[in-house]
Amino acid sequence: MQQDYYAPTAYELQYWKTTPKPTAHNIKGDEVLDYGDYAHLVPSTYLKGLWSSLQSAEVVEDDGLFQFNHQCIRTLSGGRAWLGGLCQFGGMLLLITGVMFLIGLCIYSIIFSFDSFSSAAEFIKDIFPIVLTFLCAGGGMLLLVRLPSPYSEWIFGKPGPSLELNRQTGIITFWHYGWLTGRLKSKQSYNFMEFIPYLQPLVGPTPTAAGCNIVFIHKDDMSIQFSSVGLANFASIADGLAWWDFLQCYMDVAEPLPDSPTLEICRHLDPTSVKFDKKNARPARYWRDMTEQEYEAAEQSMVQKVQDTFY
Structure with a gap:
């Protein structure tokens, strides 16, 4: 890990393997997910139908609001x-x-x-x-x-950060606001390794409508949790598992950023990704220079890879 950029608290799978594993909560119907065994997948949320938006994509500096870049994934609260x-x-x-x-x-x-x-x-x-x-x-x-x-x-309040998954520090941060005033009440931070991931199946009206949610619950306090809701929409359970694979690779600073169109514009700002891309001669504009037909073919190839991995 490059200590000059990543914080000492940043997540690394190899270090996580040396730490005592927390005891999972007994949650009926939910399956505890394993860390590791990366397949380097990209879920449909971060791939499907994004070709046109890539043609004018630029790096957006952190403005304290929604972020999806080399440093963090941050969602927003809508104020009032x-x-x-x-x-x-x-x-x-x-x-x-x-x-x-x-x-x-x-x-x-x-x-x-x-x-x-x-x-x-x-x-x-x-x-x-x-x-x-x-x-x-x-x-x-x-x-x-x-x-x-x-x-x-003045009337409805300003949007503010709600949840942040920080790759650079390995810290998960929650912001809590008063429902009436919209003012910040508290801010809590925990290490990514303190959370246990669970696959929560969601059964639809028909068998083909079955989906899932991925919930992260703190090892010591079940009231401290977050989920994939607001971060991704899953087309299937396999797609949800692909997102879990994506998120692990994103948080693991020993790994390059996941090779997705949404993160390509900031790969050059992440030291691990820069080293990986140089070693493997990855084009800086791999996704952005694709034709629409090439992009659709790559999209279908990833969908098939997800299916082959989990079915």
């Missing part, structure tokens, strides 16, 4: 995103209610003709403020969710 959803749903509901009231008012006026103009005006005077209230409230709520920054951030 629930409030935006509430405004969107509530605004639509109020607008529809107001329009329905207005239509109902017209139908009522036609069916029940009034004796005089004054009686009709009196009826409209009593009902119209209710309709106007619904329409204004609904329109106002819909306008709130469409406000530009920084006004929208």
